[in-house]
Amino acid sequence: MDLSIISLTVQDIRFPTSLSGDGSDAMHTDPDYSCAYVILKTARNDLEGHGLTFTIGKGTNVVVTAVRELEHLVVGKRLGDIYSNFGEFWKSLACHSQIRWIGPECGALHMGTGALVNALWDLWAKIEGKPLWKLLSDLEPEQLVSCIDFRYITDVLTKEEAINILKKNKQYKQQREAELLEKGFPAYTTAVGWVGYDEQKRRELCRQYLNDGYTRFKAKVGTSIEEDRKRLTIIREEIGWDSILMVDANQKWDVNEAIEWMKQLTDFKLLWIEEPTHPHDALGHATISKALAPYGIGVATGEQCPNRIIFKQLFQSKGFQFCQIDSCRVGGVNENLATILMAHKFGIPVCPHAGGVGLCEYVQHLSMWDFVAVSGSMENRMTEYVHHLNEHFENAASAKAGRYLAPKQPGYCCHLKEESRKVYEFPNGTYWSQKQ
Amino acid sequence: MDLSIISLTVQDIRFPTSLSGDGSDAMHTDPDYSCAYVILKTARNDLEGHGLTFTIGKGTNVVVTAVRELEHLVVGKRLGDIYSNFGEFWKSLACHSQIRWIGPECGALHMGTGALVNALWDLWAKIEGKPLWKLLSDLEPEQLVSCIDFRYITDVLTKEEAINILKKNKQYKQQREAELLEKGFPAYTTAVGWVGYDEQKRRELCRQYLNDGYTRFKAKVGTSIEEDRKRLTIIREEIGWDSILMVDANQKWDVNEAIEWMKQLTDFKLLWIEEPTHPHDALGHATISKALAPYGIGVATGEQCPNRIIFKQLFQSKGFQFCQIDSCRVGGVNENLATILMAHKFGIPVCPHAGGVGLCEYVQHLSMWDFVAVSGSMENRMTEYVHHLNEHFENAASAKAGRYLAPKQPGYCCHLKEESRKVYEFPNGTYWSQKQ
Numbered sequence: 070m071d072l073s074i075i076s077l078t079v080q081d082i083r084f085p086t087s088l089s090g091d092g093s094d095a096m097h098t099d100p101d102y103s104c105a106y107v108i109l110k111t112a113r114n115d116l117e118g119h120g121l122t123f124t125i126g127k128g129t130n131v132v133v134t135a136v137r138e139l140e141h142l143v144v145g146k147r148l149g150d151i152y153s154n155f156g157e158f159w160k161s162l163a164c165h166s167q168i169r170w171i172g173p174e175c176g177a178l179h180m181g182t183g184a185l186v187n188a189l190w191d192l193w194a195k196i197e198g199k200p201l202w203k204l205l206s207d208l209e210p211e212q213l214v215s216c217i218d219f220r221y222i223t224d225v226l227t228k229e230e231a232i233n234i235l236k237k238n239k240q241y242k243q244q245r246e247a248e249l250l251e252k253g254f255p256a257y258t259t260a261v262g263w264v265g266y267d268e269q270k271r272r273e274l275c276r277q278y279l280n281d282g283y284t285r286f287k288a289k290v291g292t293s294i295e296e297d298r299k300r301l302t303i304i305r306e307e308i309g310w311d312s313i314l315m316v317d318a319n320q321k322w323d324v325n326e327a328i329e330w331m332k333q334l335t336d337f338k339l340l341w342i343e344e345p346t347h348p349h350d351a352l353g354h355a356t357i358s359k360a361l362a363p364y365g366i367g368v369a370t371g372e373q374c375p376n377r378i379i380f381k382q383l384f385q386s387k388g389f390q391f392c393q394i395d396s397c398r399v400g401g402v403n404e405n406l407a408t409i410l411m412a413h414k415f416g417i418p419v420c421p422h423a424g425g426v427g428l429c430e431y432v433q434h435l436s437m438w439d440f441v442a443v444s445g446s447m448e449n450r451m452t453e454y455v456h457h458l459n460e461h462f463e464n465a466a467s468a469k470a471g472r473y474l475a476p477k478q479p480g481y482c483c484h485l486k487e488e489s490r491k492v493y494e495f496p497n498g499t500y501w502s503q504k505q
Numbered sequence: 506m507d508l509s510i511i512s513l514t515v516q517d518i519r520f521p522t523s524l525s526g527d528g529s530d531a532m533h534t535d536p537d538y539s540c541a542y543v544i545l546k547t548a549r550n551d552l553e554g555h556g557l558t559f560t561i562g563k564g565t566n567v568v569v570t571a572v573r574e575l576e577h578l579v580v581g582k583r584l585g586d587i588y589s590n591f592g593e594f595w596k597s598l599a600c601h602s603q604i605r606w607i608g609p610e611c612g613a614l615h616m617g618t619g620a621l622v623n624a625l626w627d628l629w630a631k632i633e634g635k636p637l638w639k640l641l642s643d644l645e646p647e648q649l650v651s652c653i654d655f656r657y658i659t660d661v662l663t664k665e666e667a668i669n670i671l672k673k674n675k676q677y678k679q680q681r682e683a684e685l686l687e688k689g690f691p692a693y694t695t696a697v698g699w700v701g702y703d704e705q706k707r708r709e710l711c712r713q714y715l716n717d718g719y720t721r722f723k724a725k726v727g728t729s730i731e732e733d734r735k736r737l738t739i740i741r742e743e744i745g746w747d748s749i750l751m752v753d754a755n756q757k758w759d760v761n762e763a764i765e766w767m768k769q770l771t772d773f774k775l776l777w778i779e780e781p782t783h784p785h786d787a788l789g790h791a792t793i794s795k796a797l798a799p800y801g802i803g804v805a806t807g808e809q810c811p812n813r814i815i816f817k818q819l820f821q822s823k824g825f826q827f828c829q830i831d832s833c834r835v836g837g838v839n840e841n842l843a844t845i846l847m848a849h850k851f852g853i854p855v856c857p858h859a860g861g862v863g864l865c866e867y868v869q870h871l872s873m874w875d876f877v878a879v880s881g882s883m884e885n886r887m888t889e890y891v892h893h894l895n896e897h898f899e900n901a902a903s904a905k906a907g908r909y910l911a912p913k914q915p916g917y918c919c920h921l922k923e924e925s926r927k928v929y930e931f932p933n934g935t936y937w938s939q940k941q
Contacts, residue, residue, distance in 0.1 A: 098602045126603035127574055131613060134570040138563055166534045167562035173756070173784065173809055176612015177567060221783040224760040224792065320609070324660040347657040348609065349785070349814045352821050356660070373609055378785045382818075385788050 070149035070196070072111045077144050079136040079184070080106040081129045082121075082485065083495040084426070084458060091457050092125070092424070093265040094319040095291030101126035102458060103495070104426040105133045105181060106485060107188045109143070116195060119484050120188025122180040122397035123425035129495065135181030138168055143185060152193055155216040159186065159403045163218065175375035179400055186401025187431065191481035201402070201481045202437035206242060210235035213442075217407045221378050225385065231410045238442055245441045253472035254436050255285065255447055256454035257315070259424055261304060262288030268303055275307035282470030285313040285451055287343070291321035294333050301337045310338060315369070317343035324353040328360040341369040341391050348373035354388035369393050372422035376400070380408045384415040391449075395422045396431035402481075405435055413443045423453035429466040430483040433473045461489035506585035506632070508547040510554075513580050515572040515620070516542040517565045518557075518921065519931040520862070520894060528561070528860070529701040530755040531727030537562035538894060539931070540862040541569045541617060542921060543624045545579070552631060555920050556624025558616040558833035559861035565931065571617030574604055579621060588629055591652040595622065595839045599654065611811035615836055622837025623867065627917035637838070637917045638873035642678060646671035649878075653843045657814050661821060667846045674878055681877045689908035690872050691721065691883055692890035693751070695860055697740060698724030704739055711743030718906030721749040721887055723779070727757035730769050737773045746774060751805070753779035760789040764796040777805040777827050784809035790824035805829050808858035812836070816844045820851040827885075829858045832867035838917075841871055849879045859889035865902040866919040869909045897925035 086092050087099040103126055109118040124132060142162055151158045162182050163174055172178045194201045205213065210232045219228055261274040278286070288304055290297040297316075304314065316339050322330060327345035342361065346353050348370055358368040371393030374380055383389050392412045394405050412419045419439050421432035429452075436452045444450070452473060459465035463484040467474050476482050492500045522528050523535040539562055545554040560568060578598055587594045598618050599610055608614045630637045641649065646668045655664055697710040714722070724740055726733040733752075740750065752775050758766060763781035778797065782789050784806055794804040807829030810816055819825050828848045830841050848855045855875050857868035865888075872888045880886070888909060895901035899920040903910050912918050928936045 096600075096602065097606065100603060100606075125606045127601070128571075128604040128607040128614065131567060131571045131574055131607055135564075135567045135613065138567055164532075165563070166532065167536060168564040170533065170536075170561045170809075171564040171567055171613045171616060175785070175811060176614055177571065177607045178564065178612055180607060219759075221759055221786060221789070223762075224789065323655075323657055326659075347814045349611070349812065350657060350818065351788070352818045353657070353660065353814075373606075375611060376785065378783045378789075382786065382788045 070152065071147065072113060072116070073147045074109050074144050075112055076110045077140045078108045079133050080490060081133045081495045082106050082426070082490055082493050083126060083129060083501070084461070084493055085500070087126070091263060091265070093263050094289045094317065095264065095321040096319040097125055102426050103129045105129055105136055105184050106490065107136055107184045109188045109192060111148070111192070116192065118188040118192030118195070120184045120186070120191055120401070120481070121427050121483060121485070122184040122187070123428055124180070128177070131177045132181050132184070135178045136185055139181060139185055148192070148196070151189060155403060156218050159216070159400060160218045160220070162186070163400050174378070174400065179375055180398055183397045183399060183401040186403060187397065187481060187483070190402045191483070195480045198479045200476045200478060201434040202441070202475065205434070205438040206246065206441045210239070213406065216403050218403065219407070222381050222407060222411065225381055226407070226411050226414055230414065234410060234413055235442060238445060241445055242441055245445060249437055249440060249475050253469065253474045254433065254440065255451040256283070256468045256471055256473050257285030257287055257313070257451045258283050259287045259453055259455055260457070261286055262300070262317070264289045264292055271300070271303050272307055275304055279308060284311070284471055287315040287317055287453070289319065290316040290334065291318040294330065297334060301334065305337055313340050315339060315341045315343060318345050320344045320347055320373070322346050324350070324356050327357050331361055331366060332364070335364040335366065339366050341367040343369040343393065344372070349379060351379060351382035351386050351388045354383060355386040358387055358390065367391055369420065371395060373398060377404050377407045377411070381411060384411055384417060390417065392417045392419045393422045394419055394432070394435060396428055396435060402435070409435065409439050409443055418449040419444070420450055421452045424455035426458060427462070427483040427485070429454055430462060430464070431481065433466050433476065434481065436473070437475055461485055506588065507583065508549060508552070509583045510545050510580050511548055512546045513576045514544045515569050516926060517569045517931045518542050518862070518926055518929050519562060519565060519937070520897070520929055521936070523562070529699050530725045530753065531700065531757040532755040533561055538862050539565045541565055541572055541620050542926065543572060543620045545624045545628060547584070547628070552628065554624040554628030554631070556620045556622070556627055556837070556917070557863050557919060557921070558620035559864055560616070564613070567613040568617050568620070571614045572621055575617060575621055584628070584632070587625060591839060592654050595652070595836060596654045596656070598622070599836050610814070610836065615811055616834055619833045619835060619837040622839060623833065623917060623919070626838045627919070631916045634915045636870065636912045636914060638870040638877070638911065641870070641874040642682065642877045646675070649842065652839050654839065655843070658817050658843060658847065661817055662843070662847050662850055666850065670846060670849055671878060674881060677881055678877055681881060685873055685876060685911050689905065689910045690869065690876065691887040692719070692904045692907050692909050693721030693723055693749070693887045694719050695723045695889055695891055696893070697722055698736070698753070700725045700728055707736070707739050708743055711740055715744060720747070720907055723751040723753055723889070725755065726752040726770065727754040730766065733770060737770065741773055749776050751775060751777045751779060754781050756780045756783055756809070758782050760786070760792050763793050767797055767802060768800070771800040771802065775802050777803040779805040779829065780808070785815060787815060787818035787822050787824045790819060791822040794823055794826065803827055805856065807831060809834060813840050813843045813847070817847060820847055820853060826853065828853045828855045830855055830868070830871060831858045832864055832871060838871070845871065845875050845879055854885040855880070856886055857888045860891035862894060863898070863919040863921070865890055866898060866900070867917065869902050869912065870917065872909070873911055897921055
């Protein structure tokens with residue numbers, strides 16, 4: 070903890086996923102799954118923190134520039150000073166007197182903050198020799214809560230309430246850890262549901278995932294009612310009616326349009342409609358939630374909610390029934406701790422967004438801490454799992470029979486292989502420079 | 506209209522205002538008033554569109570990078586194709602299938618969109634030979650409304666409703682234009698209220714502005730109750746009790762803190778508390794509005810609201826009593842047209858945020874269009890006016906006796922002098938390179 074951060078590097082890494090249609094949806098028709106990738110170095114050669122935020126191609130460079138603007142706030146800082154009052158340090162990034170103007174706490178700047186903060190947690194977990202979920206679970210309630218910036222959320226959750234939640238759950242920790250290590254954490258797959266796949270590929274994927282033990286599936290909707298019904302019919306034919314099925318519109322609709330559209334899909338027994346409209350529209354989500362409740366369809370959102378303040382309003386307004394935190398869009402782990410604690414207070418299950426680049430590797434830790442230290446429940450809780458691109462990770466998340474296996478290696482476990490970064494760095498990596 | 510845009514340049518311009526304390530407030534203690542400055546060229550040497558978005562120092566570079574990411578969507582486009590369906594073109598910028606991920610419609614990306622869109626309006630107004638407010642006022646209702654992207658707001662305002670609002674007001678246009686040209690539009694000053702000024706400077710400024718005919722003043726609050734009371738006491742001593750006084754906390758407080766703090770300032774007869782908390786917190790603003798209503802204090806916000814979706818929720822939740830649009834933070838003129846029309850529907854007066862770099866030059870046009878074509882009223886309406894830095898503009902906004910004078914020159918009137926840009930371009934302009 071006497072070490073300091075001596076350098077920060079940030080890379081623009083882009084995988085050409087638009088060629089295969091992986092990740093395509095109603096709004097993002099040609100994503101090249103990408104990330105801004107941060108490496109923090111210390112004086113110890115064997116101790117680096119790696120962190121990233123997920124993007125989908127063009128625009129990654131803007132996030133990279135945002136990280137560089139924050140560099141001077143991190144390089145030279147002593148690790149002990151950062152981690153002993155991590156909430157204050159987080160605030161120094163998220164609330165710099167000049168830089169915050171281009172947020173505040175949203176967009177490219179906040180995503181850059183997320184990448185940097187995730188790298189700091191990776192470093193801390195490596196120093197402690199624990200996977201992140203275990204580091205979080207082992208922190209004393211007061212210490213964990215000192216990592217959170219409670220600004221703007223004290224009207225729904227105070228520091229004292231947060232400490233009390235953690236204290237009450239402390240007695241169950243050992244038992245829950247044992248359960249987690251034995252059973253893993255529920256996963257669902259989106260692999261069967263991308264817009265760009267043909268019928269044969271979709272049927273084959275459904276069978277493959279069923280065989281692998283999956284019972285929870287998600288599909289994209291929003292292209293047209295006819296195409297949506299066709300896609301869902303194929304999936305239900307394959308997975309049957311005992312499996313759980315969710316759908317995702319990726320913000321395609323206005324509020325009333327979402328309600329009318331979903332009323333035409335009620336016969337598919339859908340657990341949730343995800344991102345029915347713009348992610349900033351807490352009140353719009355509340356209107357949709359109320360209208361769809363009689364059909365047994367919940368509302369889920371969060372992957373593009375910029376910060377704890379929008380999440381707070383989703384809780385307050387009953388805007389969603391499933392809270393989908395994202396590991397990178399908000400300001401990294403610290404802000405997600407706040408959202409998970411608010412979710413607990415409001416009785417809303419947390420079902421993280423994943424897929425992309427590194428999101429599965431990340432959110433598994435957050436879900437596992439949620440289970441061990443906060444909610445104590447796996448009911449109605451599951452985490453998205455997608456394995457494409459995992460060949461590029463040194464320590465990819467792994468799932469078996471539809472459940473994430475608790476990671477055991479130290480760190481926040483999201484290292485892209487050096488070789489992959491050399492090939493896919495934009496625009497000078499070997500893949501992109503050969504294309505030009 | 507057969508011309509195309511042949512190039513885009515974008516500059517990072519920073520004025521060292523932190524040296525004098527101009528613009529300092531409780532959250533932004535050392536702003537260097539800055540902007541990302543866009544120039545669009547056409548094949549005609551005498552026809553350029555200039556546009557900017559305001560920033561406060563570090564971070565400007567991130568917005569500049571965002572503009573460059575959008576460049577390929579604009580350069581090469583025919584002007585006639587842009588302006589004949591400006592709403593669709595706006596959507597192509599704000600909703601690019603890859604780039605939107607780093608918003609959506611917020612932060613550095615959306616501010617860059619704003620600078621670019623403002624430059625496009627400058628170009629259009631020059632082609633028509635009219636100041637922007639007059640161009641907007643002269644557009645047929647259908648054509649004006651075709652500039653707006655109604656996505657995500659149709660639950661409160663449809664295209665048809667917007668057209669009807671404009672049609673109903675058309676008959677009063679000539680009479681209102683005459684009134685505007687004769688009387689100008691009400692202005693208020695913030696010059697007396699910055700945190701960084703000492704008592705003598707503050708008293709002198711109050712006297713100077715009173716002498717100039719100002720009757721509306723605004724001061725910063727949020728440093729400490731004691732300092733706030735001292736600052737407000739000085740100002741009330743100077744301006745008397747018939748003048749209007751507003752205060753601005755620049756997001757310093759949590760929701761309950763805002764209420765408790767303001768209860769200790771009720772004796773100063775305050776029209777509004779501006780930015781009491783985080784600008785994304787529509788429901789928090791509603792709680793504050795309700796609590797302060799008995800004291801005759803309204804809530805104002807908007808300068809850091811990222812888009813029409815957050816404004817929509819402020820209208821729906823009765824989150825504010827004064828709607829403070831900003832000309833640059835949202836996606837430029839087009840998105841502000843939507844917000845002004847929503848404000849009309851909800852009966853909320855629009856009192857734009859200004860100051861900064863170029864904001865006075867911009868928002869005067871929006872307020873004047875609001876008066877001529879939408880609200881038809883100057884009651885409870887006023888636009889911030891600050892004249893510092895106006896020596897750098899070729900066509901600075903001008904106010905007399907506390908009222909903005911309607912600009913008459915063609916364009917959106919926000920040209921920084923070439924000489925000023927050479928001096929203050931960061932980091933290579935003569936001012937900044939000599940400092941290093």
